[in-house]
Amino acid sequence: MTAKKSVLIVAQDDGGRLDPVVFDTVTAAKRLTGGAQGGVAAVLTGPPGTQALAEELWATGVADVYVAEHAALAEPRADSHARAVAVAVRQARPSLVLVGQTLLGRDLAPYLAARMDAGVIMNATELRLDASGATEVVCPIYGGGVQAVYRVSESPPSVVGFQRTVKSTAERVSHSRGRVIPVDPGLGGFKDKVKLVERSARSGPRLEEANVVVSGGMGLGEAKNYRYIEELAEVLGGLPGASRAICDLGWAARARQVGLTGTRVFPNLYMAVGIAGASQHLAGMSTSKVIVAVNTDTKAPIFKYARYGVTLDCVEFLPAFIAECRKLKSHS
Amino acid sequence: MVKIAVLAKEVPDSDIVDAFAFAGRLQIDPATKTIRRENIAVGMNSYDAQAVEAAMRLRDAGVDCTIQVLSVGGIAPQALFQRSFALGADEGYHLVDNSFAGVDSMGCAHILAAAIRHLGGADLILCGRQGTDYDQGVVGPTVAALLDIPCVSIAKDVRLVSPGIARVVRAIPDGEETVDVELPAVVTISNELGVPRYPTAMAAFAARRKKPVTLSAADIGLDAARVALSGERVRRVEIDIPKREGTCQFLEGNSASDVAAKLAQALSKESVI
Numbered sequence: 116m117t118a119k120k121s122v123l124i125v126a127q128d129d130g131g132r133l134d135p136v137v138f139d140t141v142t143a144a145k146r147l148t149g150g151a152q153g154g155v156a157a158v159l160t161g162p163p164g165t166q167a168l169a170e171e172l173w174a175t176g177v178a179d180v181y182v183a184e185h186a187a188l189a190e191p192r193a194d195s196h197a198r199a200v201a202v203a204v205r206q207a208r209p210s211l212v213l214v215g216q217t218l219l220g221r222d223l224a225p226y227l228a229a230r231m232d233a234g235v236i237m238n239a240t241e242l243r244l245d246a247s248g249a250t251e252v253v254c255p256i257y258g259g260g261v262q263a264v265y266r267v268s269e270s271p272p273s274v275v276g277f278q279r280t281v282k283s284t285a286e287r288v289s290h291s292r293g294r295v296i297p298v299d300p301g302l303g304g305f306k307d308k309v310k311l312v313e314r315s316a317r318s319g320p321r322l323e324e325a326n327v328v329v330s331g332g333m334g335l336g337e338a339k340n341y342r343y344i345e346e347l348a349e350v351l352g353g354l355p356g357a358s359r360a361i362c363d364l365g366w367a368a369r370a371r372q373v374g375l376t377g378t379r380v381f382p383n384l385y386m387a388v389g390i391a392g393a394s395q396h397l398a399g400m401s402t403s404k405v406i407v408a409v410n411t412d413t414k415a416p417i418f419k420y421a422r423y424g425v426t427l428d429c430v431e432f433l434p435a436f437i438a439e440c441r442k443l444k445s446h447s
Numbered sequence: 448m449v450k451i452a453v454l455a456k457e458v459p460d461s462d463i464v465d466a467f468a469f470a471g472r473l474q475i476d477p478a479t480k481t482i483r484r485e486n487i488a489v490g491m492n493s494y495d496a497q498a499v500e501a502a503m504r505l506r507d508a509g510v511d512c513t514i515q516v517l518s519v520g521g522i523a524p525q526a527l528f529q530r531s532f533a534l535g536a537d538e539g540y541h542l543v544d545n546s547f548a549g550v551d552s553m554g555c556a557h558i559l560a561a562a563i564r565h566l567g568g569a570d571l572i573l574c575g576r577q578g579t580d581y582d583q584g585v586v587g588p589t590v591a592a593l594l595d596i597p598c599v600s601i602a603k604d605v606r607l608v609s610p611g612i613a614r615v616v617r618a619i620p621d622g623e624e625t626v627d628v629e630l631p632a633v634v635t636i637s638n639e640l641g642v643p644r645y646p647t648a649m650a651a652f653a654a655r656r657k658k659p660v661t662l663s664a665a666d667i668g669l670d671a672a673r674v675a676l677s678g679e680r681v682r683r684v685e686i687d688i689p690k691r692e693g694t695c696q697f698l699e700g701n702s703a704s705d706v707a708a709k710l711a712q713a714l715s716k717e718s719v720i
Binding site (some may be wrong): 129131192193194218221222224225226228229230233234235236237238242245251255256257258260261263264265266267268273308309310311312313314315316317318326327351355359362363369370375376378383384393394395404405407408413416418419420421422423424425428432434435436438439442443 | 461462464465468469473475480482485551552553556576577581582583584586587588589591593596597598599600612613614618619620621622623624625627628629632637638639642645677679680681682683684685686687688689691692693694695696697699702703704705706707708710711713714716717719720
């Protein structure tokens with residue numbers, strides 16, 4: 116168990132650049148391996164041309180990048196990508212495989228583990244070593260209300276799904292060119308049984324990258340009051356969010372949902388308006404820098420996370436606060 | 448006849464767990480590294496209930512199908528099966544074995560995949576996107592990988608458009624993705640599917656007479672050592688309930704504008720607006 120640690124990161128692309136979660140996995144992997152030379156490698160899987168992303172990985176100090184390119188890897192499907200990653204794992208022989216939890220990553224990690232006959236654990240927020248030098252993985256469970264620590268075996272390497280809890284930054288630590296190690300993904304006879312019919316285009320700024328998020332919940336009372344949330348978000352140069360409850364009711368669009376099964380956000384300012392703070396919601400926003408809660412129930416869980424609390428009715432408070440913010444913005 | 452298998456799990460009621468955790472009443476069992484379940488109601492994982500709903504909608508849409516519900520272990524699994532029968536499930540399979548105690552998601556997937564094989568396979572395997580207890584989301588994709596069939600995750604709509612092809616609408620961060628998947632396949636269901644129906648009182652009453660078939664590891668041809676292996680590879684060594692003291696500064700004033708001004712000032716000072 117005390118053998119040298121090595122981590123293989125499954126690096127995923129996000130429209131021509133690395134997905135931001137890759138930088139979090141690099142940071143976590145470096146910490147685990149103590150920055151040992153060659154301790155962290157990465158694998159890129161995608162259509163021909165994917166290799167270009169290796170430069171972004173070299174810049175983070177990951178020198179060895181395994182690259183599997185194949186036309187069948189153009190679509191983000193777990194089955195094909197897991198096959199390609201499994202080949203790289205056999206070549207790299209890491210003690211741990213780290214997968215950022217993108218839409219693809221969430222399916223890829225268990226697929227890969229099944230394919231390698233290895234263990235798998237998802238939602239990791241931290242990797243660490245125990246006193247004996249074994250690898251431990253910290254994961255929130257029960258929507259975040261409970262925290263569990265798992266000891267994972269290293270042979271075969273366990274597959275760990277890693278989630279974003281902070282806004283990632285791609286820190287350039289290296290200017291040297293690393294290595295590209297080509298991998299044959301072994302997809303010769305592979306036939307994709309999933310065919311794309313239609314996909315909404317990614318448009319506009321993203322909730323997870325916003326510096327300010329203003330979210331509304333059941334405390335808004337009725338659907339039409341969500342417009343205050345949108346207006347305040349706009350005034351503050353941020354984006355509107357929503358609790359799962361009001362998305363289920365159709366007061367806000369699905370894409371606005373902040374939480375465990377929605378988008379996880381980490382803005383400088385998070386305003387929870389009329390949101391009690393179910394763990395489902397807290398899991399998606401509790402690492403925001405400054406949290407403001409507006410709720411008439413002073414005992415609502417959200418106040419345990421908030422720096423500032425307002426116990427007025429949201430529909431009474433929002434117009435007043437929007438006016439104040441407009442004033443402030445016009446002076447600055 | 449299309450064979451639909453729904454994979455369902457019994458979990459502690461997540462709202463109660465939430466409320467207990469918040470009130471500081473949630474307790475840990477140090478031996479099993481789980482939360483103590485006394486006084487916490489158990490029921491079908493809500494996402495799995497939506498998978499049952501997805502199966503019922505297929506039947507409503509005129510798909511000639513048999514619906515099986517499979518579940519591993521549990522404290523009071525009869526409730527899960529009775530609800531499924533009351534909603535219209537045709538068959539229930541309860542997987543119980545001493546070797547299944549405390550099994551993790553990977554082990555669970557091995558049990559379910561072996562059971563599906565034992566039952567002659569299924570055309571469409573439906574399950575919740577994740578359990579509300581451990582939030583892993585591992586069972587669906589793993590069962591698919593073990594059976595070497597495709598998996599489409601976080602579905603909000605499932606239809607059979609032509610023989611052997613399911614059209615699935617996924618709730619992805621950007622909105623929606625529609626795919627056609629060749630059957631057999633696993634589809635995991637997300638809450639975007641909508642609120643599941645409740646059984647009628649009459650159906651619930653009638654369902655009380657129906658019992659699931661109990662199957663052991665030996666029955667489904669599964670090596671108990673295989674299940675144990677999963678537990679050894681990923682072992683829960685600690686569990687704890689993070690305490691949250693809370694340092695909220697409540698802003699008060701004579702009017703809403705007064706409070707609004709105070710908040711704007713405070714946030715401005717913090718340089719976040």
